[in-house]
Amino acid sequence: MDLSYKNIESLIVSGENRLSKWLGYFGLGVGVLLLLVSMQMFVNIGQLLKENTPRKSGGFDFISISKTITNENMGKDNSFTNKDLAMLKAEPSIAEVAPLISNKFRVRATAGDIIPFSTDLFLESIDNNFIDTVPPTFTWQPGQMVVPVIFSSDFLEMYNVFAPAQGLPQLSEKTISSVNIILECSGPYGTQNFKGNIVALSDRINSLLVPQSFMNWSNFLLMKDTAVHASRVYIKTKDANDPKLISYLDQQNYHLNKDKVKFSRVKSLLQNIVSALGVFGILVIILALMLFSFYLQLMIAKSKDNLRLLLTLGYSPQWLTKSVARTWLPVYLTIILVALILTEILHLLFRQLAFVKSSDLSYFPDWSVLFAAIFLFSLTIFINVKLVKKELVKIL
Amino acid sequence: MQIRLQEVTPDYIEKEKRIESQLWEQNISINKGEHLHIVAPSGSGKTSLIHFIYGLRKDYRGSIFYDNTEIKKLSTESFSAFRKDKISIIFQDLRLFENQTAKRNIEIKRMLNPYHKAEEIMIMAKRLGIGNKLDQPVKTCSYGEQQRIAIIRALMQPFDFLLLDEPYSHLDEANKKKSMELIYDECSKRNAAMIFADLKPLDFFKNEKIIYL
Numbered sequence: 280m281d282l283s284y285k286n287i288e289s290l291i292v293s294g295e296n297r298l299s300k301w302l303g304y305f306g307l308g309v310g311v312l313l314l315l316v317s318m319q320m321f322v323n324i325g326q327l328l329k330e331n332t333p334r335k336s337g338g339f340d341f342i343s344i345s346k347t348i349t350n351e352n353m354g355k356d357n358s359f360t361n362k363d364l365a366m367l368k369a370e371p372s373i374a375e376v377a378p379l380i381s382n383k384f385r386v387r388a389t390a391g392d393i394i395p396f397s398t399d400l401f402l403e404s405i406d407n408n409f410i411d412t413v414p415p416t417f418t419w420q421p422g423q424m425v426v427p428v429i430f431s432s433d434f435l436e437m438y439n440v441f442a443p444a445q446g447l448p449q450l451s452e453k454t455i456s457s458v459n460i461i462l463e464c465s466g467p468y469g470t471q472n473f474k475g476n477i478v479a480l481s482d483r484i485n486s487l488l489v490p491q492s493f494m495n496w497s498n499f500l501l502m503k504d505t506a507v508h509a510s511r512v513y514i515k516t517k518d519a520n521d522p523k524l525i526s527y528l529d530q531q532n533y534h535l536n537k538d539k540v541k542f543s544r545v546k547s548l549l550q551n552i553v554s555a556l557g558v559f560g561i562l563v564i565i566l567a568l569m570l571f572s573f574y575l576q577l578m579i580a581k582s583k584d585n586l587r588l589l590l591t592l593g594y595s596p597q598w599l600t601k602s603v604a605r606t607w608l609p610v611y612l613t614i615i616l617v618a619l620i621l622t623e624i625l626h627l628l629f630r631q632l633a634f635v636k637s638s639d640l641s642y643f644p645d646w647s648v649l650f651a652a653i654f655l656f657s658l659t660i661f662i663n664v665k666l667v668k669k670e671l672v673k674i675l
Numbered sequence: 676m677q678i679r680l681q682e683v684t685p686d687y688i689e690k691e692k693r694i695e696s697q698l699w700e701q702n703i704s705i706n707k708g709e710h711l712h713i714v715a716p717s718g719s720g721k722t723s724l725i726h727f728i729y730g731l732r733k734d735y736r737g738s739i740f741y742d743n744t745e746i747k748k749l750s751t752e753s754f755s756a757f758r759k760d761k762i763s764i765i766f767q768d769l770r771l772f773e774n775q776t777a778k779r780n781i782e783i784k785r786m787l788n789p790y791h792k793a794e795e796i797m798i799m800a801k802r803l804g805i806g807n808k809l810d811q812p813v814k815t816c817s818y819g820e821q822q823r824i825a826i827i828r829a830l831m832q833p834f835d836f837l838l839l840d841e842p843y844s845h846l847d848e849a850n851k852k853k854s855m856e857l858i859y860d861e862c863s864k865r866n867a868a869m870i871f872a873d874l875k876p877l878d879f880f881k882n883e884k885i886i887y888l
Contacts, residue, residue: 283786290783589783592758593757593758594755595752596751596752
């Protein structure tokens with residue numbers, strides 16, 4: 280028959296200080312719950328705001344800057360020079376810089392037969408790496424009559440707002456690609472018509488984008504101009520909310536559209552709040568474990584004589600350590616399981632909130648939360664075994 | 676198993692006593708099945724010797740071996756294995772769990788490595804005249820009854836050596852005899868050695884060897 284801890288359980292005095300034991304349980308429960316819930320909420324916030332942050336991709340923010348127009352510089356050339364671009368590239372918080380090159384020639388667009396619409400417009404081009412949606416068809420070679428265009432989804436939204444008042448049909452994201460636009464490009468050195476084909480919509484860049492090869496070719500052909508005159512520059516940065524970056528841009532008198540980074544600001548603010556909650560949870564767990572350790576020390580001190588006699592009679596110190604430490608195992612397991620269940624309930628309630636698109640969030644807690652729960656369980660057991668062992672060695 | 680004492684002498688003992696002793700600073704071996712009687716007046720180191728052999732104290736010079744292992748080098752874990760399987764003891768100060776019943780005290784030892792079935796506790800208790808005391812808390816038993824509880828406890832496990840430190844100090848002659856007979860029977864069953872320390876030679880101790888400390 281295996282040696283059972285039950286035989287000697289009555290020899291280990293559980294102590295009168297039950298308050299510290301129950302406070303320890305409560306503290307551990309609250310701490311674990313805070314930590315798990317904050318981890319889950321951190322993941323949820325990241326998940327929810329991910330879809331709405333087109334400027335964020337691969338861990339980078341893409342934001343556009345322009346020179347601030349003041350009464351003093353109004354009417355002057357406020358485009359970025361090569362020197363300006365070089366200085367921006369040299370700034371450590373900026374990973375990459377790409378100017379938006381605009382057309383120097385006149386562009387007039389008509390929508391053909393489907394929509395009776397014609398307007399003067401502008402075209403721009405930028406390094407493909409800065410565009411969030413680049414289909415393989417977004418290329419152009421001289422001689423090609425069809426020019427692929429990437430259209431800003433904000434523009435489409437604006438168009439759909441004023442279209443009914445102008446007697447024009449509203450367009451969906453799908454139908455816009457079937458609209459053929461005639462681009463009439465004219466300059467002092469000639470006129471040429473192209474067929475514009477909208478190949479994608481961009482959430483990131485508010486413009487009508489054409490391939491760089493087309494822009495260079497047509498600017499040269501129609502205007503004989505190859506100089507870079509960018510009134511807008513896109514920068515790629517790790518964090519658009521980096522105070523150093525913002526103060527640098529302010530110093531240079533560059534204008535950054537703060538609305539563009541509002542989402543990331545909200546997200547980072549929320550994530551900072553839940554992180555702080557998580558840190559608080561960790562502190563509470565540490566305090567609870569300390570309380571436990573005091574209780575354990577007291578318990579072993581009170582049972583010192585009995586434990587010493589058990590060791591004298593031939594009970595193995597290792598077995599005693601394991602057995603005493605194991606008595607807490609169901610308590611820890613219960614506390615962590617209850618915290619995990621409460622986290623899941625809170626997560627499911629969060630999914631029901633009005634502003635949450637529940638399809639973005641899984642039914643189950645994130646794997647990192649489960650991992651944290653397992654880790655906390657192992658940690659508490661490990662600390663317990665170490666503590667009991669240390670206390671037993673003391674009485675030997 | 677063999678227990679060997681190699682020039683063992685307590686740190687605290689005076690030179691004079693050391694020289695007179697038949698045990699201190701001598702080489703002595705005790706083998707399985709042997710009965711060694713150590714006789715000495717109070718304060719001459721009987722309990723110290725028993726504690727040295729059992730590994731409870733290390734304040735001595737020289738070496739004690741369990742077979743070929745020097746016991747000062749044994750880990751607490753290895754000691755617990757010896758105490759569970761090879762060596763049993765009856766302490767002079769009994770060392771019982773005062774708040775537990777007599778039966779529970781014996782059972783705690785028996786469960787560690789059962790040599791006897793649980794029913795044997797009652798049989799032995801009756802044989803020693805404490806059959807009706809088993810369910811009583813130890814603290815309510817007389818010292819003589821407690822001594823008999825400690826004796827039964829020591830006999831619950833397998834052992835090659837039984838250490839006895841003045842086990843009968845509070846027993847009358849009849850109970851001493853009954854206890855001694857029980858101990859003899861149990862040692863014979865195991866072919867175990869007895870190291871018996873007492874104030875004076877015991878008439879009914881069938882010792883092969885008697886040593887004066």
